[in-house]
Amino acid sequence: MSSPATAPFAVEIRHIEALSAQVRRLVLQAQPPARARFAEGQFLSLMLADGSRRSYSYAGACRDDGTFELHVRLHAGGRFSTLLTQGTLRPGSRLEAIGPFGECVWQPATAADAPVLMLATGTGLAPLKALLEAQLPQPGAPLWLYWGGVSEQDLYLHDQLRALARRAPRFHYVPVLSQPSAHWPGERGFVQEIAMRDHRDLRAGTVYACGAPVMVRSALQQLCTHCGLDPARFHADPFEPSEPAPAPSQAAPVRIEVRRADGSRTALALAASGSLMTALRAERLLIGVCGGQQSCGTCRIRLSADQFQRLPAPARSEQRLLRALPASGALDRLACQIALDAALDGLQLTIPGADG
Amino acid sequence: MSAVLSQQAELEAVGPHFDTEKMMFVRALTREAIQQIAAAVRPGMIEEDAVDMAKDLLADKGMLRGWHDVYVRFGRNTTKTFGAPSEPGVVLGDDDIFLIDIGPTWQQWEGDGGDTFTTGSNAELARCARDARDIFHETRRHWLATQASGRALYAFAVAAAEQRGWTLNMDLSGHRIADFPHAAIHHGPLAEVEFTPARQLWVLEIHIRNAAGTFGAFYEDMLLEDAYFE
Structure with missing residues (x-):
């Protein structure tokens, strides 16, 4: 990989388009066009008037005409986001850029059919x-x-x-x-x-x-x-955002103690996000076949009486499936129906075997 | 071993409890349940109540646990693809169409099936329901006659649907079935396999819609020989 050019070059915003409520697509033109040469997978930095920089990956294949595309996530109160949403930066606006940077570029495959x-x-x-x-x-x-x-x-x-x-x-x-x-x-x-x-x-x-x-x-x-x-x-x-948005992974972890059917125990620190099933599935502790539709029962967990009382009562649909599962007990729940939030901190549960 | 054969061996693996007789037994239970659910559906019913009725019925048969949710869809909701939310509160009319799609398990074995029914005398709705079955069997017989790959089977089904004036929904394009859960082996669509799918290990799904997108029909069953459909 060649070293990135360190001299800034001019770019002009040609087009701004909303791809979603939170993401803008920017098409920019480099001057001279040759300065827009990059390897796919690399990024560049845009230099703002206050001296700060914002880095964005090139979002399309390299073109000969010097135009390129970026995807910009808007962050409330963020500098670059505010410049875009308030119209300070608009088609025709010029900025300085520097780059390209980054080593996450295409590598030859090990074999013709290697995934x-x-x-x-x-x-x-x-x-x-x-x-x-x-x-x-x-x-x-x-x-x-x-x-x-x-x-x-x-x-x-x-x-x-x-x-x-x-x-x-x-x-x-x-x-x-x-x-x-x-x-x-x-x-x-x-x-x-x-x-x-x-x-x-x-x-x-x-x-x-x-x-x-x-x-x-x-x-x-x-x-x-x-x-x-x-x-x-x-x-x-x-991608370390310069204008971070709150993310579930940055919240305090939720501590869960899991006992397996063989009696072994695992202490987990999980991000407060999604359902308990998705988190346990990510840890490969269960499989969660139906994806949370209360159909497959593969996310069944067992609780002690005091731990069971900590959770909101199961709905009729969950109770109906639990009754239909072999070996299901009165203190069993479906992990897919339990939101993984701070209220679960310290929860102790057992993942029973198929027959347990 | 060629790459395709190697892929076939991997994708057609079975779990430790696989039993061909049990698979056929669950298939029979599944077809029976579809007919029982259909027989209990009445014009004037709200779709959500029909789904609830179907789940109660499956629970009574020891088949509520499934590898996917229970779908009973009425009228315009018959165009919805697998997993898509139904428009709420749809009431089945006197001259209407509805489909059933269930994926129950019985003990350690999976079933999967679907069918479409009509309530009145609307010829176009009846033709749609009939064509879903006919395209299923035409495609299945193409598999028997030519040993076509999964991909070729769905190319054939697309053409068969177009000939009849329908559009085939390729988001519902077949999948594995086995001892529960087949998803631990392979969860991809039949329409993407490049080999001839083996009997009893795959289900063929046919979901067709009319051009206006106002109704559709669904039929699904295991890939098997003619004798199993007589």
Whole structure:
């Protein structure tokens, strides 16, 4: 990888478009156009009038005309966000930029059919979209994109990616939400968890991960530990936002003590987010087949009487399924129906075996 | 071993409790449950009440636990894809259409099935329900005759639906079935496999919609030979 040019260059905003309530697409023109050369997966920094910088990944393949695309997440009160939302920065506005930077660029596959996984959360999609645009026109290994968010509105290019997956046979798109609406038909949980479930053998695989640092760290640890991924083939661009928004992962962890059917115990510190089922599934303590629809019963947990009293009473639908499960007892609950919040701190539970 | 055969061996693996006779037994229970649910559905019913009735019925049969939720959809909700929310409060009319999609387990074995029914004499609704079944069997017979791959089967089904004036919903495009839970082995669609799917290990799903998007029909059953449908 060549060193990034350190001299600033001029960019002009050509177009601003809302991709969602929280994400803006900016199309910029570099002057001279040659300064917009970059490797897909890299980022640049925009220099603001007050001397601060904001870094964004290139969100499309490199073009010859000097134009490029960025995805900007808006943060309440953030400097760059305010400049955009108040119209201070608009089409025709000029800025200085510096870059490109970053090493999370395309690497040759280990074998023709070795899987390539891309994991993204939020606008961490942008550099992976650039890689996809550059790679998909060429023949090659199957590409899997796991794109995660909290709820449906975070998937700001969902329809476009679904359409791309229909057009490109080697591209597979898997959206994953941690707190979707009750009617979300897709995967629930976290991208690294779903990717790990889908790709149990990654000894020949390559992984690109961009987005929340907690996801990137967890993906590296879990995919290397459980799927045999070579850490040298894990390419990451953890995104540390300069204008952080509150994130569930930054809240105080919820401590849960889990006893397994074999009597062993595990102390967990979990982010207060989603359901207890999604968190236990991420820890591979249960499988949660139906995704929280009170259908499969694979997230059944057992509590002591005092711990049971700490939880809101189960609804009729949960009680009906619990009655239908073999070996279910009066102090059992479905973890999918229990919100993982601070009120659960210190909860002790047992995950019974199929017969227990 | 070729890559395709290697993939087939992996995707068609079964769990420790797999039992071909038990799988067929649960299939029979599932088809029976669909007919019992359909027989209990009446014009004037609200869809949510029908879902509740279906769950009670499955609970009585020891089949409430399922690998997916229970769907009974009325009227315009028959266009909804798997997992999509129904428009609330839809009442079944006297001349209407409804579908049932259940994925129950019985003990350690999975069933999965779906069918569509009509309440009156509307010929177009009846044709839609009938065509979903016919496309299912036409596609299944294509599998028997040509040993087509999962991908080729759904290309065939798309064409069969278009010939009849319907659009096939590719979001419901078949999947594995096994001892519970098949999702631990493979949860991807049949329409994406490049090999000939083996008998008794996959279900074929056919969900068609009219061009206006106002109604649809669904049929689903295990990939099996003709004798199992007589």
